[in-house]
Amino acid sequence: MNTKTTVLGQTYQFRDLKEVFAKANEDKSGDQLAGIDAADSRERVAAKQVLADLTLADIRNNPMVPAEEDEVSRVIEEGINEKIYNEIKNWSVAELREYILSHQAGDNELKRISRGLSSEMIAATAKLMSNLDLITAASKIKVVxxxxxxxxxxxxxxxxxxxxxxxxxxxxxxxxxxxxxxxxxxxxxxxxxxxxxxxxxxxxxxxxxxxxxxxxxxxxxxxxxxxxxxxxxxxxxxxxxxxxxxxxxxxxxxxxxxxxxxxxxxxxxxxxxxxxxxxxxxxxxxxxxxxxxxxxxxxxxxxxxxxxxxxxxxxxxxxxxxxxxxxxxxxxxxxxxxxxxxxxxxxxxxxxxxxxxxxxxxxxxxxxxxxxxxxxxxxxxxxxxxxxxxxxxxxxxxxxxxxxxxxxxxxxxxxxxxxxxxxxxxxxxxxxxxxxxxxxxxxxxxxxxxxxx
Missing domain, CATH: 3.20.20.70 (Aldolase class I)
Structure with missing residues (x-):
């Protein structure tokens, strides 16, 4: 799993998935309070770049809170449809984002692939989306x-x-x-x-x-x-x-x-x-x-x-x-x-x-x-x-x-x-x-x- 990248001549090395996820997040005072936010916009871009290239398997294979230590992690892990996950596990987060926003992924297809995704994978795509992307993707999904x-x-x-x-x-x-x-x-x-x-x-x-x-x-x-x-x-x-x-x-x-x-x-x-x-x-x-x-x-x-x-x-x-x-x-x-x-x-x-x-x-x-x-x-x-x-x-x-x-x-x-x-x-x-x-x-x-x- 690569957590290193270079932006405008400056190299950024993130220590683990938690740091990549936190620093790829849009600016939030809560992350600042926790001391985990990006130092500046350039570091945020670097973290987003690393996150975009990670595969879904990278995210699943490097749990941020292991299932052995946390029952919410166990619920999430046990809820993953293995057949669907295996179809998409080698996709990068960027590829998943593009697919979610594409015309070929409609309501039923998004509901289907979501069963193969962990919560962390879904959060990762949100960090790479603009506000309009978030509206566009969500508007396709109807849950009755x-x-x-x-x-x-x-x-x-x-x-x-x-x-x-x-x-x-x-x-x-x-x-x-x-x-x-x-x-x-x-x-x-x-x-x-x-x-x-x-x-x-x-x-x-x-x-x-x-x-x-x-x-x-x-x-x-x-x-x-x-x-x-x-x-x-x-x-x-x-x-x-x-x-x-x-x-x-x-x-x-x-x-x-x-x-x-x-x-x-x-x-x-x-x-x-x-x-x-x-x-x-x-x-x-x-x-x-x-x-x-x-x-x-x-x-x-x-x-x-x-x-x-x-x-x-x-x-x-x-x-x-x-x-x-x-x-x-x-x-x-x-x-x-x-x-x-x-x-x-x-x-x-x-x-x-x-x-x-x-x-x-x-x-x-x-x-x-x-x-x-x-x-x-x-x-x-x-x-x-x-x-x-x-x-x-x-x-x-x-x-x-x-x-x-x-x-x-x-x-x-x-x-x-x-x-x-x-x-x-x-x-x-x-x-x-x-x-x-x-x-x-x-x-x-x-x-x-x-x-x-």
Missing amino acids: THANTAIGHKGVLASRVQPNHPSDNVQGIKASLYEGLSYGIGDAVIGINPVIDTADSVKDILNMTKDVMTKFDIPTQNCVLAHVSTQMRAIRNGAPADLIFQSLAGSEKGNNAFGIDVALLDEADELMRKQGTSYGPNFWYFETGQGSELSAEAHHGMDQVTMEARCYGLARKYNPFIVNTVVGFIGPEYLYDSRQVIRAGLEDHYMGKMHGLPMGCDVCYTNHMKVDQNDMDNLGILLSSAGVNFVIGVAMADDVMLNYQSTSFHDIAAFREVMGLRPAPDFEKWLEKMGIMENGRLTAKAGDPTIFM
Whole structure:
């Protein structure tokens, strides 16, 4: 494996694959914080040049976190289709990138070859792509999943309605939910982040959302984004959960910091198959985000893009209904400004889709970042053009419980209208029945939550 190259008369020798991957990454404040970023643009180009010439076999044969030491590595390794891998193992990363972007590689072919790729191989191609490349490649991949209803069809932009409340007041949550529904938001999931992480509180919220779904015959899914173990207790106590949620990290140590491991995820998966209330076969909702492993000192000296890709390698094991990166939630320590946030959102969406995942994005930021709502508008439009499965809507784009900025209900309505996209098919029929939408456009009733009172 060659890790040496010369750029403009200067020779660069990288010590191992970790260093090549880290220094080939686009500029990220998280990699700077970890002390693994390229010193300057010339070193970044040199690392990209070395990475481009590496074969897929080089990457697999030189694991950055050995499977013997990390269960996420084991999941990724065990998930590789050996027949497909053997077809392409001698390709360089540059050749794989060119093939992904070529006209001959359509939706089905990209899904097929992805089964022979490790997460690190997919991350490697992302490092050699421009933002437009990331959009072009991801836009070719359509991943349709089904819980109570199906999302992911061509021409569909689904949405999670996120009616969070600072004290988990059920009536307050319901009021925000009604507003979101009135804008046509919520076809992916009604998903609440709870303040109180107890089984009883989670059960109360799940019962309320299920009651609303039943009363108005709403074709969607419900979920409360508590810790997976809390949700499991609520489900065993009779709570009606259509999806089960958990945040993921790209290493075993990172997941331990979240209080989870593969055995617990397997147990939750089995529970949902026996006691979940949606039809399935897709029951999981996973969230990720660049930088979480560094926060937990669990990144093994690897860059945040590669670690993020490994989250998707773990998620792929469970055939989830939806996955999203909470792209700007952690803060400027990992993504400093709008340029870095936009790049990360496009990277994450592409890498998720290349894993065959139903990838969405929380287009968001915290108020101490060099980002504003105009930047979120830009990223929302870019992801919509890239075929993102869903985005997240909160009242006025301001989450009063999690204290961060996201996209509003009416922002998502605008994304759909500008890009010629529609809600999920069953949900659109329901919106038409309620008089909220007609011929793919919102009516005068839209935005009026009193229609549910």
